Amino acid sequence: MPFLDQITEPTLLLNETVARANIRRMADKAHRHHVTLRPHFKTHQSRQVGEWFKAEGITSITVSSVKMAQYFARHGWQNITIAFPLNRRQLPQLAELARQITLNLTVTSADDISFLREHLTEQVNVWVKADTGYGRTGIKTEDTAALDTVLHELAQTPQHPFLGFLAHAGHSYKARNKEAIVAIHQETLTKMRALKERYSGAWPGLQLSIGDTPSCSVTEDFSGMNEIRPGNFVFYDLMQNLISSCRLEDIAVAVACPVVALHPDRNEIILYGGSVHFSKDALPQADGGVIFGLVVPLTENGWGAPLSETALVSLSQEHGIVRTTPELFSQFEIGGLVGVLPVHSCLTADLMKGYLTLQGERLEHLSGINGF
Amino acid sequence: MPFLDQITEPTLLLNETVARANIRRMADKAHRHHVTLRPHFKTHQSRQVGEWFKAEGITSITVSSVKMAQYFARHGWQNITIAFPLNRRQLPQLAELARQITLNLTVTSADDISFLREHLTEQVNVWVKADTGYGRTGIKTEDTAALDTVLHELAQTPQHPFLGFLAHAGHSYKARNKEAIVAIHQETLTKMRALKERYSGAWPGLQLSIGDTPSCSVTEDFSGMNEIRPGNFVFYDLMQNLISSCRLEDIAVAVACPVVALHPDRNEIILYGGSVHFSKDALPQADGGVIFGLVVPLTENGWGAPLSETALVSLSQEHGIVRTTPELFSQFEIGGLVGVLPVHSCLTADLMKGYLTLQGERLEHLSGINGF
Structure with missing residues (x-):
């Protein structure tokens, strides 16, 4: 078990076979539906995992920060969308990126567009952020007055071509079954197609970009859409499993944690593995409580199915x-290792700062790279 | 405003004057009560902040991982307690540390002691972890049978001297006023002193080590104790303010976040600053909801008092x-910066990976250092 022997402290294991299958399944779905898969790379933030996408023919990607765009541009990605509201304080960095690659920015107001027109010489392409019901940011698709103003501003900014409308139906994460996800997705499709109908006369090339992981995993209708941008699906996690986006066996990451203490009087095991490894994202339980992960046995081939009635129930900074x-308690021994399936793989990967594949290879994560 | 001009993305501001005052106050209290202050460095994890403690005469410290011990040993700290259950998988690293510095380990069972006796040649000192009611780990102070066994094992392990009992009354974090903290603290003192009474005949040099930030901030009775180990007090945070450990003006860190979008229809402001910057630790509110931070205006001297009825109410990966x-909304402008007081400064500092002082100096955090 060479990959297990390497482990002395909490380590994020990555099952490459499962991750590659997740990528292939989504790439196949996009192909089948004639939409471009522009995956969100905020989940893995790894140049090596990026290569697995390239192997499936992916050439354009999504990120959520300028830093991520710089990192992936450095590693050969030539077409990057920053699906985060324009951060005006990073204008010099955006200008530099725009000289290197095809850079697509996201704006949330007419004011953003005039700012770009007045301050950014280098060409960028512009997505207008549409709010289809999530309510985080963007312009509500019903607010045609605001949208008209934005498109009027864009018409005066030919140096920064308008790509179309970009939406993120993040409220799908609050769904708890496929029907709820499908309903949210259908509403998003309807609202986005209405935008196209309204504006495609003036903007015949106008595109529509959507794509949260739940909707892209569960649904089969993308009619009228040009691209999808799911991210989490490369690894999935317990939250996605709860939502019904994935099976437990589609989860591609687990945190290997040393066992450091046993408490047989209360059937509790203390792990070296805490909130600085997992994040505090929690999975609600039927009894009103929360858990921070499910426990899986580690094997020479990776990990097995979660142990029944066994969960990570509490986290402090380094302890879990x-x-x-009582029946399963004897499986744990001090000095041993157990695996934990994370609730939210994006945050866990960001905290763990790197990966260990089941073949014993170390892969990087942007958050573990100095100077970035 | 030179320190503000440097900021283009979420940045952890550190008010050195406030942090140094927090350190001095705790050092004075320890001196007054004739206990050693062995501060927990997991909160700041910074060699430069460590120097501020040295300036107050601190020579011995606490950490919660082998990695932190390695880091601070490299920066001249010669007496370090790892207040985390012995991780047997890091035995080679512990041996190397024990050759360099006075290393104090924490054990939770008799089996840990026989493991050290059989596998670790280099001398370490041993704290026995006592559970005074927190219920996370350690041996319950009432479980004299288990304690007898542990001390019997220690008597057979003269190469690893027994220091005494170490406890962390982490349940003080669940307190919501000074009276509740004092009650927990008094119970801890009583239980710890009973241990000393029971075992000091056989172990006359036996020491008692306690010290969470709430108890050490609020109480003035440390009779019978030898050392205190608070950590969070160097920065404090909103959780400590809620508990009544500190005033809002004692909080030494704030995250400066760019404003990237405005939603006047719902009086909401979108910040570049999300769960990868703050962590998901939340502060419960009277109405049953939670918040993730309070908003402070940034000034050339640092930051002001929190804006009333204004809070960070939601976090996604990069968005806050x-x-x-409606009255305060006009204070926010796209491209501007606001400060956010964090709920849990330890986790926020770990995520932010470094500090910017109000004098514009960058200080390191262990989590931002490559190769560690």
Whole structure:
């Protein structure tokens, strides 16, 4: 078990076979539906994992920060959308990126567009952020007055071509079954197609970009859309499993944690693995409580199915507490390792700052790279 | 405003004057009560902040991982306690540290002691972790049978001297006023002193080590204790303010975040600043909701008092949503910066990976250092 022997402290294991299958499945779906898959790379933030996407023919990507755009541009990605509201304080960095690659920015107001027109000489392409019901940011698709103003501003900014409307139906994360996801997705499709109908006379090339992981995993209708931008699907996690976006066996990452103490009186196991490794994202339980992960046995081939009635129930900075049953308690030993499926793989990967594949290879994560 | 001009993305501001005052106050209290202050460095994890402690005469410290011990040993700290259950998988690293510095380990079982006796040649000192009611790990102070066994094992391990009992009354974090903290603290003192009474005949040099930030901030009785180990007090945060450990003006860190979008229809402001910057630790509110930070105006001297009825109410990976009042909304402008007081400074500092002082100096955090 060479990959297990390397482990002395909490380590993020990555099952390459599962991740590549997740990528291939989504790439196939996009192909089948004639939409471009522009995956969101904020989940993995790794140049090596990026290569697995290239192997499936992916050439354009999404990121959520200028830093991520710089990182992936450095590693050969030539077409990058920053799906985050324009951060005006990073204008010099955006200008530099725009000289290197095809850079697509996201704006949330007419004011953003006039700012770009007045301050950015280098050409960028512009997505207008549409709010289809999530309510985080963007212009509500019903607010045609605001949209008219934005497109009027864009018409005066030919140096920064208008690409179309970009939406993120993040409220799909609050769904708890496929029907709820499908309903949110259909509403998004309807609202986005209405935008196209309204504006495609003046803007015949106008594109529509959507794509959260739940909707892209569960649904099969993308009619009228030009591209999808799911991200989490490369690894999935317990939250996506709860939502019904994935099976437990589609989860491609697990945190290997040393067992450091046993408490047989309460069937609790203390792990070296806390909130600085997992994040504090929690999975609501039927009894009103929350858990921070499910426990899987580690094997020479990776990990097995979650142990029944066993979960990571509490986190402090470096400690995790696993609660199990009297029957399973004897499986744990001090000095041993257990795996934990994370609730939110994006945050866990960001905290863990790198990966160990089941073949013993170390892969980088942007958050572990100095000077970035 | 040179320190503000440097900021283009979420940046952890550190007010050195406030942090140094927090350190001095705790050092004075320890001196007054004739206990050693062995501060927990997991909160700041910074060699430069460590120097501020040295300036107050601190020579011995606490950490919660082998990695932190390696880092601070490299920066001249000669007496370090790892207040985390022995991680057997890091035995070679512990041996190397024990050759360099006075290393104090924490054990939670008799089995840990026989493991050290059989596998670790280099001398370490041993704290026995006592559970005074927190219930995370350690041996319950009432479980004299288990404690007898542990001390019997230690008697057979003269190469690893027994220091005494170490406890962390982490349940003080669940307190919501000074009286509750004092009650927990008094119970800890009583239980710890009982241990000393029971075992000091056989172990006359036996020491008692306690010290969470709430208890050490609020109480004035440390009779019978030898050392205190608070950590969070160097920065404090909103959680400590809620508990009544500190005033808002004692909080030494704030995250400066660019404003990237405005939603006047709902008095919401979108910040570049999300769960990868703040962590998901939340502060419960009277109405049953939670918040992730309070908003402070940034000035050339640092930051002001929190804006009333204004809070960070939602976080996604890179986005934060601030909700404010119609009156205060006009204070926010796209491209501007606001400060956010964090709920949990330890986790925020770990995520931010470094500091910017109000004098414009960059200070390091272990989590931002490559190769560690």
